[in-house]
Amino acid sequence: MYLKILSIGILVTSCYYGDLLLNLNSSHGVLLRAITDNLVHGSLAVIIWLLGYMSHVECCHNDAKSRDNVGNGLAKHTVVILQSVACGIVCCAVDLDHFIAAGSLNLQDALHAPYRGVLHNSVLLIALLMCYYYKPRSSLVLLSVAISSHQLRDGIRRGLSFSPLYSSPPLPYKLYLFLMCAVMLSFRHFLPTSNRTIHKHPAFKNV
Numbered sequence: 001m002y003l004k005i006l007s008i009g010i011l012v013t014s015c016y017y018g019d020l021l022l023n024l025n026s027s028h029g030v031l032l033r034a035i036t037d038n039l040v041h042g043s044l045a046v047i048i049w050l051l052g053y054m055s056h057v058e059c060c061h062n063d064a065k066s067r068d069n070v071g072n073g074l075a076k077h078t079v080v081i082l083q084s085v086a087c088g089i090v091c092c093a094v095d096l097d098h099f100i101a102a103g104s105l106n107l108q109d110a111l112h113a114p115y116r117g118v119l120h121n122s123v124l125l126i127a128l129l130m131c132y133y134y135k136p137r138s139s140l141v142l143l144s145v146a147i148s149s150h151q152l153r154d155g156i157r158r159g160l161s162f163s164p165l166y167s168s169p170p171l172p173y174k175l176y177l178f179l180m181c182a183v184m185l186s187f188r189h190f191l192p193t194s195n196r197t198i199h200k201h202p203a204f205k206n207v
């Protein structure tokens with residue numbers, strides 16, 4: 001429980017200071033602002049994936065089976081770190097959508113693209129959920145976390161797009177924070193069972 005509260009605190013603080021950093025950079029040119037914005041997207045996706053796991057760490061007892069779990073857990077830590085980096089990269093890559101929609105590699109053109117591309121369309125998340133329903137895979141969960149965290153953050157300024165049916169108004173900031181925390185605390189439950197848990201060494205069972 002403490003880990004979950006701590007994770008929520010870290011994520012909310014990161015979201016807030018990420019946007020603050022972006023506002024500080026607003027007077028330093030379009031390119032720097034675009035890079036900062038993209039890096040904040042990626043960083044938040046990494047944080048969500050890492051904290052989503054760390055807030056569910058389970059403690060082992062001091063027996064042989066549990067020591068095995070700790071050993072497996074160490075290997076799994078590496079996998080989780082690599083997954084979090086992949087989640088961050090996918091989240092950053094979503095912004096390539098602007099260039100595709102603009103049909104140009106020019107940043108100004110991309111910023112004024114005539115429409116929002118498919119990666120910024122929340123119908124894509126529904127499609128991913130449907131794919132997951134028929135074939136549950138960790139990769140689909142990772143894609144969903146990366147894309148949903150990106151779309152939610154963009155949603156503060158532009159709302160969520162369910163093109164061609166509906167576009168929501170800009171998301172209230174508190175709703176955005178709530179949904180980001182919900183993604184962080186829930187995605188692990190959609191992972192295949194063997195990937196859900198990393199175990200904590202018995203020496204740290206009270207931490």
Ligand SMILES: [Zn+2]
Binds near residue numbers: 094095120150154
């Ligand atoms: Zn975007």
